[in-house]
Amino acid sequence: MQKTPVNIEKDLKRIAGLIADIRYAEPPESLTESVLATIKPKKLTFWERLWRRLRTPVSVSPLRMFSAGASVLAVFAFAVALLWRDPGERIVTRGINQVTHHTLNTVVLFLDRPDATAVEVIGSFNNWSQKGVSMVWDKDRGLWVGALSLKPGSYEYAFRINNREIIADPKAILNRDDGFGHQNSILIIGNGNGGETKI
């Protein structure tokens, strides 16, 4: 039986699909460090920097808009909290955004792992359930981003990468040994009650 143009096209599509499925070899882990060890920081003059900045297009995405909006709200909420808090009340802040929403606080966590294919937040907020909170890759920031809605209190958490590697938050201010030789990060969402860490 002769091949028809339709069947040839089907063959070509299948071959293209198989090319997409080819598994690439992993480069040695030391590669990035080797490159960085070879190069020196660049120095541009002020005018060169200004010219380059003006030439750099600024992209606007819904996520970036959301992040910007969340940051503005967080600053506003923080300012309000500073103005209205009771004397002696303790406010703990870290490198995250917090937006007050009734009794729940939305906390946005970031992780710089561009090599990861999947990242989840796991922790005491759901009793260390196997099913974590999925983070999404923010291309604009080059970061993984995840949001948690939590009541005031303190929580332990960690990031699960590619469903196997578990690490503490590299940006966390506080960490605690989990008793098995690993560190969990501490997240404190305060309205002054400073509840116990849920473990």
Place this chain on the structure above:
Amino acid sequence: MASGEETLVYEILSGDVNSYALLVKRYQKPIYNLMMRMTGSEQDALDLTQETFVRAYEKLEKFNPSAPFFPWLYTMGLNLARDFLRKEKGSPIESCEPDNSFSIEIDQDDGLAEQIDVQEVLKGLQTLPVDYREALLLRFHEGLSVSEVAYALGLSLSAAKMRIHRGLLKLRQLFEKQ
């Protein structure tokens, strides 16, 4: 250009070396595998990959941040690999065949597509001229647009389209002969 890379390039040019680490991590795998295909040696591939990223860093001032970064990097890597093969190995670089050199037989039974697998496609790719092989991998493995493939390989848009289509036909022809 992948979103966010304009900012990274700006930060790198402003002296932030760590931002370059993100670009290295993002693209080290395809560049390393390009070098593996070109040299067949892990050590040479590692050296050339490192050299590609260092060379790209040194020339970053000449890079237009609104253009795609990866095809620019790929071009640099491919040129370095070709220079390496010419100087170090004395290997001739395959040139592409004329456009009228290719024809396919269409007397096979149906079912060819179901008989082949990834490993066979990988072996088949290694038998193709560099331009055909890399055009196919850039288009279907890296997901570049045809215009980005053209940019990376220094081809016109129509020539890139031709390489991709004829590359697929060449692979199919290889499997027909088996």
